Amino acid sequence: MNTAAGTAETSQVGGDPVAILELRRVNTHYGAVHILKDLDLAIYPGELVCLLGGNASGKTTTLKTLLGMVTPTSGEVVLHGEVVNHRSISYRVENGVTMVPENRRLFKRLSVKENLILGAYLRTDKDGIDADLQHVFELFPRVEERLGQKAGTLSGGEQQMVAIGRALMSKPKVLLMDEPSMGLAPALVQQNFELIEQINDDGMAIFIVEQNANMALSIADRGWVLQTGMVVLDDSAEALLANPEMRAAYLGEA
Amino acid sequence: MSATMTSTSAATYRPRVSDQDWRRIATWGGLCALFLILVSLIGMPVGLDRRILIHPVLSLGYLSLLWIPLVLGYVVSKHVVLEGMAAPEPGARDLVTGLVTGAIGGVGLAVLLLGIDNFNIRDPLVNWSPQLLSLLTYERGLGFGAVACIAICAFLGLVGSSIHVVPATVRRVMSFAAYGLLLFSVLESAISDLSEGFRLEWLTDIMFAKRGGLTLISSVVLALLLGALSVVFGGRVKSATTRYRELEGLERQRASTILFVVVAALCIVLPLFLGTIMNELLANVGLFLLLALGLNIVVGLAGILDLGYVAFFAVGGYTTAVLTSADSPFFAPELHFGITLVIVVVIAGITGLVIGAPVIRMRGDYLAIVTLGFGEIIRLLFMSDWLKPYFGGAQGITNVPGVDLGFATIKGTDPRSVFYLVLVFCALAIYISWRLQVSRLGRAWMAIREDEQVAEAMGINTVNTKLLAFVVGAILASFSGAILVAKVGSVFPNSFMILVSIIILVVVIVGGMGNILGVIVGSFVLIGVLGGPRQPGLLQEFQTFKLLIYGALLVFMMLKRPEGLVPSARRSQELHQEEFLQDVWLKGEDHEAEEASEHAAETGPGGDEPPT
Numbered sequence: 001m002n003t004a005a006g007t008a009e010t011s012q013v014g015g016d017p018v019a020i021l022e023l024r025r026v027n028t029h030y031g032a033v034h035i036l037k038d039l040d041l042a043i044y045p046g047e048l049v050c051l052l053g054g055n056a057s058g059k060t061t062t063l064k065t066l067l068g069m070v071t072p073t074s075g076e077v078v079l080h081g082e083v084v085n086h087r088s089i090s091y092r093v094e095n096g097v098t099m100v101p102e103n104r105r106l107f108k109r110l111s112v113k114e115n116l117i118l119g120a121y122l123r124t125d126k127d128g129i130d131a132d133l134q135h136v137f138e139l140f141p142r143v144e145e146r147l148g149q150k151a152g153t154l155s156g157g158e159q160q161m162v163a164i165g166r167a168l169m170s171k172p173k174v175l176l177m178d179e180p181s182m183g184l185a186p187a188l189v190q191q192n193f194e195l196i197e198q199i200n201d202d203g204m205a206i207f208i209v210e211q212n213a214n215m216a217l218s219i220a221d222r223g224w225v226l227q228t229g230m231v232v233l234d235d236s237a238e239a240l241l242a243n244p245e246m247r248a249a250y251l252g253e254a
Numbered sequence: 255m256s257a258t259m260t261s262t263s264a265a266t267y268r269p270r271v272s273d274q275d276w277r278r279i280a281t282w283g284g285l286c287a288l289f290l291i292l293v294s295l296i297g298m299p300v301g302l303d304r305r306i307l308i309h310p311v312l313s314l315g316y317l318s319l320l321w322i323p324l325v326l327g328y329v330v331s332k333h334v335v336l337e338g339m340a341a342p343e344p345g346a347r348d349l350v351t352g353l354v355t356g357a358i359g360g361v362g363l364a365v366l367l368l369g370i371d372n373f374n375i376r377d378p379l380v381n382w383s384p385q386l387l388s389l390l391t392y393e394r395g396l397g398f399g400a401v402a403c404i405a406i407c408a409f410l411g412l413v414g415s416s417i418h419v420v421p422a423t424v425r426r427v428m429s430f431a432a433y434g435l436l437l438f439s440v441l442e443s444a445i446s447d448l449s450e451g452f453r454l455e456w457l458t459d460i461m462f463a464k465r466g467g468l469t470l471i472s473s474v475v476l477a478l479l480l481g482a483l484s485v486v487f488g489g490r491v492k493s494a495t496t497r498y499r500e501l502e503g504l505e506r507q508r509a510s511t512i513l514f515v516v517v518a519a520l521c522i523v524l525p526l527f528l529g530t531i532m533n534e535l536l537a538n539v540g541l542f543l544l545l546a547l548g549l550n551i552v553v554g555l556a557g558i559l560d561l562g563y564v565a566f567f568a569v570g571g572y573t574t575a576v577l578t579s580a581d582s583p584f585f586a587p588e589l590h591f592g593i594t595l596v597i598v599v600v601i602a603g604i605t606g607l608v609i610g611a612p613v614i615r616m617r618g619d620y621l622a623i624v625t626l627g628f629g630e631i632i633r634l635l636f637m638s639d640w641l642k643p644y645f646g647g648a649q650g651i652t653n654v655p656g657v658d659l660g661f662a663t664i665k666g667t668d669p670r671s672v673f674y675l676v677l678v679f680c681a682l683a684i685y686i687s688w689r690l691q692v693s694r695l696g697r698a699w700m701a702i703r704e705d706e707q708v709a710e711a712m713g714i715n716t717v718n719t720k721l722l723a724f725v726v727g728a729i730l731a732s733f734s735g736a737i738l739v740a741k742v743g744s745v746f747p748n749s750f751m752i753l754v755s756i757i758i759l760v761v762v763i764v765g766g767m768g769n770i771l772g773v774i775v776g777s778f779v780l781i782g783v784l785g786g787p788r789q790p791g792l793l794q795e796f797q798t799f800k801l802l803i804y805g806a807l808l809v810f811m812m813l814k815r816p817e818g819l820v821p822s823a824r825r826s827q828e829l830h831q832e833e834f835l836q837d838v839w840l841k842g843e844d845h846e847a848e849e850a851s852e853h854a855a856e857t858g859p860g861g862d863e864p865p866t
Contacts, residue, residue: 067711093713101711107704110697118701121694122713170713 018081019044020174020205021066021097026075028061035061036072037229043174043207048200050208050216050237052250053226059209060102062226063176066207067099068092094122096173103183104163108152112143112162115151119169129169136165139199157188164195174205181212193219213250217241225250269342271350282330283355286407287362289322294366297381298799299389305795306467307439313467314795315389323359323407327352327414344418356411360404363390367403371396423485430484431477438476439468440783440792444532451527521677525670533669535782537741538789540676541734543777545754546761547683547770548730553759554768555696556723557703558614559622561755562629566728568750569605570735572636572645573598574654575745581653584644591657591740598732606728607721614720617706629755637747650746657740666741675740679733687770690726699723700768753787753801760804764811766818775820780804 019042028036036058043049053059064070065077068089076083079095098119107115116136120129137144140161146154151162160180167175180196181189189212197219200206210216217223217237225233225246233246240246293299303315312320331348335341370387391399417425438445438461446458461472468476501509525533545567552560576582577594589597609628613621636645645651656665657675664671690696698719701709710716739745757780765776784800785791796803811818 069707069710088715089710090713090715093711099711101708105705105708107701107708109704110700114697114700118697118709118712118714121698121701166712 019078020080021207022076022078023062023065023072024076024078026065026072026077028065028070028072030061035229036065039075039229039231041224041231041234043205045173045205046200046203047221048197048206048208048219050210050220050223051226052210052213052216052223052240054211054250056228057226058229059226060178061229063099063178063207063209066176067097090122093170093172096171097176098167098170098172098174099176099178100163100167100180102178104156104159106151106154106159106162106166109150111148112151112154113147115162115166116143116169119166120171122170128171132169132171136168139168139195140165156184157191160184160188160192161195164199168199172204174207175199177206177208179210180208181210181215189215213246266341266343268345269347271346273347274351274354279330279351279354280358282326283358284362286323286326286355286359286411287365289326290319290359290363290407291366293318293322294363294386294390295379295381296799296802297386300381300383300385301798302795303389305793306463306465308435308473309463309465309467309469311470314793319363320406320410323356323410324414326359327356327411328417329414330355330411331415331418333418348415348418349412352411352413352415353408354411356414357404357408359411360407363403363407364400367391367396367399423488426488427481427484431480434480435468435473435477439473442466442468443792444528444535447529447532448524448527450529518681522674525673528670530669533673535789535791537669537673537676538786539777539782540673540680541738541741542758542761542781542786543680543774544676544683544734544737545731545758546765546773546777547680547687548727548734549758550762550768550770550773551687551690551699551730552723552727553762554773555691555703556699556720558720558723559618560625560724560727561622561752561759562609562625562627562632563727563731563758564750564752564755565609565629565632566602566605566731567735567738567754568632568636568747569602569728570598570732571739571745571749572651572735573601573732574736574739575651576645578740579651579654582651583642583646588655591736595733595736598736599729602728602732603725606725610721610724610728614717614724626752626755629752633747633750633752636750648747650744652744654739654743654745656743664740666743669741672737672741676737679737683730683733684770684774686726686730691768691770695719695722703768749788751787757781757787757804760808764807764819766820769818769820772818772820776818779819780807 022042023039026036026039027034039058039062041051041062051059051062061070065072068077068084068087068091072085077085079087079092079097084092107118110118116133117129120132123129142158143161143165146158146162151159154162164175177196180192184192193215196206196208200219208216208220217240220237222236223233223240224231225240233240233243235243298318299315301315302318303313305314306312307314307317331344331351333342333344333348367387367390370382370384374382376382387396387399390403392402417429420428442462446455446462449455449458461468461476463469498506498509498513525536528536545563548566549560549563552558552563574591574594576585577587577589577597578591580586580588609625613624613628616624635641637648639647641647656663662671664675666672690699698709698714701712701714702716702719706716738749742749761776761780762773763776764780765774766772781789781791783791783793784796784803785794790797
């Protein structure tokens with residue numbers, strides 16, 4: 001995961017950046033209900049982007065479309081330049097897309113170690129897995145202490161560490177995070193976002209889906225605001241934070 | 255345990271004897287009476303009176319009643335010592351609690367006696383009978399019976415509560431003696447069978463009375479012996495197991511090897527000294543163990559609640575019968591058992607795929623219902639007129655030969671050989687389950703069991719992985735079916751009732767889901783002692799009450815011990831480790847302040863604190 005750092009900078013400096021993961025005019029339906037409407041978004045190497053929006057705005061559906069749990073009815077999902085609309089989840093995971101699910105959702109009755117190893121389910125390079133395990137321990141020394149314990153017995157903060165560690169184990173190029181602040185105490189949310197920033201500093205592209213707009217924008221490079229399945233704002237994080245519309249609707253200011 | 259009475263904390267006080275929680279006593283006393291009356295009217299005391307445990311004084315029938323005040327007396331006088339609160343010192347007050355609870359139960363029984371004596375409602379209640387009356391009054395009239403009932407129940411309640419009061423050594427000696435006596439009397443047939451094999455008949459002649467049951471003298475001697483043993487060995491077994499668990503690496507491997515060799519040797523040598531009946535029983539236990547191990551993979555590891563598991567048992571049985579029997583109505587190649595087995599694997603695997611493919615995409619309850627249906631469908635197909643020309647309908651297929659090994663033939667008339675055959679397959683199944691559990695595939699199954707969606711997000715192909723669990727389970731079940739048919743020499747659709755599925759599931763749940771040792775213990779306890787759907791166990795008298803006991807046991811286990819009879823070693827190891835880590839954490843002074851603040855945050859509004 002350290003290798004991504006170099007390419008990220010060069011590709012962006014080069015002026016013609018190649019997106020890791022892209023949605024091109026994507027439409028999705030649940031039954032007949034139109035969820036995402038002509039959605040366009042792209043995640044470039046090394047950047048931290050966030051998708052904001054209220055309830056039922058289509059945030060989670062976007063995430064599911066990116067990972068392959070939902071197939072778009074029209075438009076294209078592009079991974080490293082390849083259209084992957086009909087590729088399986090495991091294909092996308094193998095090629096560098098991983099999700100940290102909402103509410104952490106660890107395998108509660110399995111040990112921390114088993115949780116981490118399951119993150120590397122599709123990998124066969126044993127040495128690489130061991131190395132990445134060590135990398136996770138470096139990031140989260142607490143996780144190593146709790147290795148044999150059942151994941152369900154960990155505290156909320158530790159579970160979040162394991163959830164991120166588990167995602168990192170698949171050696172992703174882009175990390176999709178579904179509501180990382182959900183269900184955590186304020187102090188932990190702060191800590192969690194610092195962690196995300198740290199991982200991003202190591203060169204990992206991160207895509208955060210959040211309701212907590214303030215928090216997400218404080219660390220993100222760019223952001224989109226989604227409303228009823230359409231992107232209504234698309235700007236840099238600073239601009240979004242300064243945007244009066246945005247402040248009124250999502251940042252709790254009249 | 256820790257929450258009971260052995261309060262090591264300083265804050266205890268001596269409560270007044272009259273300071274009772276009367277409402278609690280009334281509740282539990284009422285429960286006691288209710289249970290006693292219920293068990294009496296179910297017919298257990300009369301039905302089980304034939305089986306004598308200790309010759310003149312105690313039969314299984316009486317035991318079916320007497321344990322109730324004993325256990326409830328124990329439960330009612332149990333206190334949870336609250337951390338940081340002054341705890342009442344166990345003593346006279348608790349004894350009174352138990353005594354009164356037992357007495358209330360006894361009164362309930364006395365009222366029942368009075369009722370039986372004065373009214374006749376035998377019409378709806380079959381067991382409202384003079385036999386019950388004479389049993390409960392010890393054939394000495396109503397007055398004596400009523401007083402005796404109350405006195406005995408009160409006394410047993412007292413004994414139950416005294417478990418909290420007496421010193422730990424006394425408790426251990428008494429429980430050792432009591433459990434030991436119970437074990438010896440329950441295992442009577444096994445013991446006498448075994449002693450016959452070892453030419454030690456004189457020993458059993460002394461120990462057991464002619465009509466069955468330990469004699470009074472021998473039970474006293476045994477109790478004394480066991481009590482003495484408990485003093486000598488007290489705590490050693492426990493420390494040995496913990497020492498074994500703490501072993502690591504090579505040493506642990508060596509210890510495990512020795513343990514394995516001992517168990518294997520016992521399994522091979524012991525049957526040689528056992529008679530036909532015991533070997534038959536062991537073979538049955540093995541057949542069900544094989545089934546349970548297979549279901550354990552499906553339910554315990556992959557979390558697929560398959561209620562139609564018997565279907566694969568049936569497929570294995572019928573495939574074997576068709577391929578080996580000369581009397582197979584349509585197609586009778588009369589193949590050798592070994593070749594048949596290969597075909598059985600293939601057919602069971604295909605059946606697993608065919609049944610599994612449509613079913614596997616469903617979740618939880620729906621899957622359970624549909625598999626339940628499939629289980630019945632398979633049996634009804636074998637029974638149907640449509641397939642009668644091929645499978646013989648209700649008459650089944652008979653004349654299935656045993657397994658010809660060249661030097662010996664394994665067949666039902668020689669249950670010892672069947673046991674060895676089953677043993678081989680059980681060993682194979684245990685090995686496979688054990689290896690699978692720690693493999694990549696096993697982890698994927700467990701991940702699916704825990705959270706299917708997240709497992710999918712990890713890149714696990716959940717449909718194929720679940721199907722594979724289904725197929726592996728199907729193959730193990732089909733082995734069991736093949737052996738059963740070779741053992742019995744015939745196959746009938748009605749050997750594959752839905753009940754078989756349910757009993758195997760109970761074995762897996764009671765033993766401990768996803769836990770191999772638990773499943774083994776579960777099969778021995780349930781199939782060996784209580785008996786399978788048709789196969790009698792050691793307590794043959796339980797035949798009529800078997801399903802009731804199975805049900806009661808299932809409810810009890812789900813409420814009180816959902817992890818099963820044998821909590822897996824892994825789990826206790828983890829708990830052990832957790833305690834250790836917490837100790838370190840509490841004692842550690844060099845931890846950063848950050849961690850402390852995080853901990854404070856966790857205990858705050860989030861409520862994410864792990865349950866300790």
